[in-house]
Amino acid sequence: METTIAREQDLSKAELERYSRHLILPEFNIAGQRKLKNARVLVVGAGGLGSPLLLYLAAAGVGKIGILDFDVVDESNLQRQVLFTVADVGKPKVEAAKARLEALNPHVKYVAYKTKLESGNALDIIKDYDIVADGTDNFPTRYLINDACVLLGKPNVYAAIYRYEGQVSVFNNLRQDGTRGPNYRDLFPSPPPPGLVPSCAEGGVIGVLPGIVGSLQANEVIKVISGVGEPLDGRLFLIDAFSFETRTLKLQKNPEQVVVEELINYEEFCGLNLIEELEEVKEITVKALAEALENNSNIQLIDVRESFEVEIASIGGDHIPLASIVEQVAKINADRDVIIYCRVGERSAKAIRELEQKFGFENLYNLKGGLRAWSEEVDTSMAIY
Amino acid sequence: MAKIIIPTPLRKFTNNEAKLEIAGSNIEEAIINLTKQFPELKTNILDDSGSIRQFVKIYLGDEDINTLDKGHTPINDSSVISIIPAIAGGKE
Numbered sequence: 001m002e003t004t005i006a007r008e009q010d011l012s013k014a015e016l017e018r019y020s021r022h023l024i025l026p027e028f029n030i031a032g033q034r035k036l037k038n039a040r041v042l043v044v045g046a047g048g049l050g051s052p053l054l055l056y057l058a059a060a061g062v063g064k065i066g067i068l069d070f071d072v073v074d075e076s077n078l079q080r081q082v083l084f085t086v087a088d089v090g091k092p093k094v095e096a097a098k099a100r101l102e103a104l105n106p107h108v109k110y111v112a113y114k115t116k117l118e119s120g121n122a123l124d125i126i127k128d129y130d131i132v133a134d135g136t137d138n139f140p141t142r143y144l145i146n147d148a149c150v151l152l153g154k155p156n157v158y159a160a161i162y163r164y165e166g167q168v169s170v171f172n173n174l175r176q177d178g179t180r181g182p183n184y185r186d187l188f189p190s191p192p193p194p195g196l197v198p199s200c201a202e203g204g205v206i207g208v209l210p211g212i213v214g215s216l217q218a219n220e221v222i223k224v225i226s227g228v229g230e231p232l233d234g235r236l237f238l239i240d241a242f243s244f245e246t247r248t249l250k251l252q253k254n255p256e257q258v259v260v261e262e263l264i265n266y267e268e269f270c271g272l273n274l275i276e277e278l279e280e281v282k283e284i285t286v287k288a289l290a291e292a293l294e295n296n297s298n299i300q301l302i303d304v305r306e307s308f309e310v311e312i313a314s315i316g317g318d319h320i321p322l323a324s325i326v327e328q329v330a331k332i333n334a335d336r337d338v339i340i341y342c343r344v345g346e347r348s349a350k351a352i353r354e355l356e357q358k359f360g361f362e363n364l365y366n367l368k369g370g371l372r373a374w375s376e377e378v379d380t381s382m383a384i385y
Numbered sequence: 386m387a388k389i390i391i392p393t394p395l396r397k398f399t400n401n402e403a404k405l406e407i408a409g410s411n412i413e414e415a416i417i418n419l420t421k422q423f424p425e426l427k428t429n430i431l432d433d434s435g436s437i438r439q440f441v442k443i444y445l446g447d448e449d450i451n452t453l454d455k456g457h458t459p460i461n462d463s464s465v466i467s468i469i470p471a472i473a474g475g476k477e
Binding site: 045047049139160162165167187188189191214236238240243248251254 | 440
């Protein structure tokens with residue numbers, strides 16, 4: 001990779017000793033290590049993928065690492081985000097990550113961005129880096145990173161995961177003939193509409209998977225920087241950790257793909273602006289429900305979550321999973337108030353909209369904030385998941 | 386019959402089947418037969434005009450069917466068809 005003379009720095013004695021296993025590695029050797037030292041990598045998302053990415057890139061001696069994330073560490077992150085410890089819960093991720101990485105390798109310069117990557121700041125942030133590693137969790141940011149990298153001419157090392165399945169590729173890679181390899185839009189020209197593909201928070205993820213996939217991603221970053229080996233340019237790697245099957249598929253530039261000329265509104269592009277236009281449903285707060293239950297009000301309570309979720313936490317009522325709500329409509333009362341609940345209130349709202357549209361119910365209320373709100377405001381002994 | 390690999394996000398529409406044997410002499414026939422067998426899959430793979438949706442790729446072996454003969458690409462008993470959906474998880 002080309003680096004400017006002004007940034008060119010050589011390795012100190014301490015660094016030569018620290019990286020000795022790279023230095024004696026044929027093909028890689030001191031030339032590869034020098035390239036790492038002079039490289040600047042931006043890691044977007046300090047979470048499941050970001051954890052192994054940041055740990056390995058820092059350990060390997062990448063000269064400057066940008067860490068971008070707006071979130072704080074949550075207890076439920078620790079199942080897979082091995083960058084963080086119990087002591088970090090509640091702290092901004094970028095701060096906890098920076099402290100952890102400084103302890104791991106003080107020879108690296110770390111820059112923390114406690115912000116959301118947006119069309120307004122993306123070009124300004126990314127322009128100072130040689131490579132971007134995409135470890136985000138949503139389509140708008142993935143298309144934004146892709147387009148910004150295309151506009152600025154930066155390689156984008158991509159990975160995404162869902163439950164037991166992972167995807168890895170190197171997009172917009174500079175080839176020897178001066179052309180750029182395919183990018184995310186060559187793979188998927190546009191994103192699925194909201195609600196069609198469930199998010200990780202909805203779908204769950206096996207904790208080791210981001211470790212496996214993020215490590216592969218880190219390896220590709222190192223290959224692109226050092227020029228050693230064959231990067232995953234023009235190929236898409238797939239892993240199914242459930243069946244332990246892997247595939248590497250060919251990826252080509254799509255000649256019909258529209259050329260990226262500027263950054264756009266990615267929330268709109270991904271249809272997220274439409275969500276607010278969904279029909280409002282009647283709501284009840286968790287406190288009002290707690291009172292109603294205490295007064296033995298004549299209400300029906302319905303839980304639309306999956307059976308395995310009921311085992312984690314429940315406030316009772318009839319259990320009718322969302323997928324079978326229409327089939328089991330006979331169980332839903334029409335002559336008294338019916339409160340429908342799920343984990344956070346999204347699936348229950350969906351159930352209400354469907355029941356109202358198909359059967360004309362007028363007595364359905366959504367439990368606002370779902371069980372999560374219940375565990376925060378009514379019964380703090382109940383597990384939040 | 387050709388084998389078709391169903392990705393995790395779509396398995397809820399195929400009774401959790403990850404691999405299916407599907408009849409058809411080309412990709413289009415196989416996809417149509419698949420969506421006939423599992424109607425809920427249809428909106429996730431095909432748009433209203435019956436074209437493959439923009440957030441899904443169909444592969445025959447390791448080749449994108451768009452670089453072959455698209456829906457007319459012939460298949461046989463040894464063919465392995467993959468449906469590759471866009472997934473976004475990573476930070477969560």
